[in-house]
Amino acid sequence: QSVLTQPPSASGTPGQRVTISCSGSSSNIGSRIVNWYQQLPGTAPKLLIYTNNQRPSGVPDRFSGSKSGTSASLAISGLQSGDEADYYCAAWDDSLDAWVFGGGTKLTVL
């Protein structure tokens, strides 16, 4: 049972826009920044979004992040087959004094 809640799966067709939600509480998302990671099959995770909505250099602007209250979202527009991956949200939790991750969302491009 993860501290941050994500849907286990999401899907879309090429070119479509999809969103992945991440729900937390006042001790994590509600008071802290959210980061998102992308994990392509068989590889290490990669930082996708940091500080709620910032993209590291090299990440296409098709990827965007937002946060409101105790929830955050990752949006992917212009979906491509190469976007098939697991996506994880993460935030610091003040009660646990630790970084916590969502359970991950497996994105399928149909």
Added chain:
Amino acid sequence: QVQLVQSGAEVKKPGASVKVSCKASGYTFTDYYIHWVRQAPGQGLEWMGRNNPDSGGTKYAQKFQGRVTMTRDTSISSAYMELSSLRSDDTAVYYCARGPPSTGELIDWGQGSLVTVSS
């Protein structure tokens, strides 16, 4: 370019200890924390703790307190994670990752080290 290169796969018996290394290059080692994250087969990511290479200070997730030790050797820009009293459910890929002290996002990751615990 920044690289975090981890040690190879290990097979350990229950009750044993394992020490995974992470050699950093391409940046000033003491400017970024080294975090350790693990991923059990088919499961999600789990933060274990982090080491401050500058001071040697550590912070561990409560779940691993008493069983994990994170250290570093600044002379060779390497970080280490030792996990003791291994159980079968410690079988996982262990990743090191670097992150800034201020905000904590995990900017770069190692390739992962598979630790298998089996009798």
